[in-house]
Amino acid sequence: MKDSPEYLAKKSFFDKVLTIYGRNAVMEALEDDAVTIHKLHFSKSNKDATVLEQMKEIAQRRGIEVAYHDKQALSRISKNAKQDQGVALDIVLEHFGDEESFLDAHNTYRIIALDGITNPQNLGMIIRSCAAGNVDAILLPTKGAAQISPLVIKASVGTLFKMPIIKTTDLEKTLESFQSKGASLYTLSSHASNSYKEQSYSNKTIFVLGNESEGVSKRVEDLCDKSIAIPMQRGVESLNVAVTASLLAFL
């Protein structure tokens, strides 16, 4: 049985929805007219507070739907009972999508794939640099790594809302799939003899960047077609991963 067009449209909409939480983060997003908002959620157990009244006022002014839940239901929405402070907000990321929708729109591309980046500051900086630079999308695993959070939005200085992001639940499988459709995968390695500046990159290029401390996972490394190095002075062994992403984004 094929999925109905209504189901697919709904699925594709919810693929673009991201829920953030916490009073400061939600307030910041509500106040930013550049952020498209789907729905504002409150816990019924919230005590009266000025900031909650302000949120309701903004919601009314912006025509945003408001929903009230019991405490447990709200924590299922926020997925973080400890830090939601009784408030969650569904925001719409127009440039969020999956591999398929990305490939429908791009014959040639340069992608930065992130393998286990855990620091939200770094993820935000990577998004900012990729948005400003020559990168068509970021490939972001939805498990085992920093997720889009208020901290990430802040560190991205709003560029998250401009940057195409391809979500994957299985990075290795998605990279293999791209590879089977002609993409070349490059990893960074301090031991590689090829400088990143002296390559002629394929018109379907994916740079795979690894975790801040452990680098790219073995299974993903084995998939890659080529290792490249950023030559460094003074015996320095590595750069901050957001700096590495930036050097590749501005190649």
Add this chain to the structure above:
Amino acid sequence: MKDSPEYLAKKSFFDKVLTIYGRNAVMEALEDDAVTIHKLHFSKSNKDATVLEQMKEIAQRRGIEVAYHDKQALSRISKNAKQDQGVALDIVLEHFGDEESFLDAHNTYRIIALDGITNPQNLGMIIRSCAAGNVDAILLPTKGAAQISPLVIKASVGTLFKMPIIKTTDLEKTLESFQSKGASLYTLSSHASNSYKEQSYSNKTIFVLGNESEGVSKRVEDLCDKSIAIPMQRGVESLNVAVTASLLAFL
């Protein structure tokens, strides 16, 4: 009267000494054999604590001089009574110096000058990228900006001890002095029409980078010879200052 050679040698040594404070920071530095240490300072008012005993043991093993002071004297050494926790440590930065000693050793150079960088994380990342990249020194004001601190050392991932840093108490005056000796000063500006990649830089080049939120101060901007831009996609207006420094360091 000329300064005696003894006085000059002593002055030149103390130019390279930096005092850090706080129990965690001091312990980390003591444990790192790559850090050259001049002297360990305690307040006599400290209560017994395991970490203080450990510090004394390391000092004995490494042959580091230990001094005891009353509380006020220690706070004059740490210059931060509120946060020193009764402990300070003089570390030696071999690559610290002033304009004169730098120019004695360099006929041509590329320098990154920092005008009011306040975030220690950013300063640490800038040091790391400059140490790894093609930058001969960082020009760092000793007032009105982030100073070398434990946070900065940490964010530099130890590269602080490898990177030449020129200290200045008056950035504008030092930049003018470099300029009078043939240096060209470049500032970054999103409005500039010259891309940073398409310049032929002078062999005495100084890039001046401004504060995270306000950019380069007006007086310093007026001094500069040329404005250059990093062209950006998607209407992004700026990059993290450490990313900007990194792109220039790896030009």
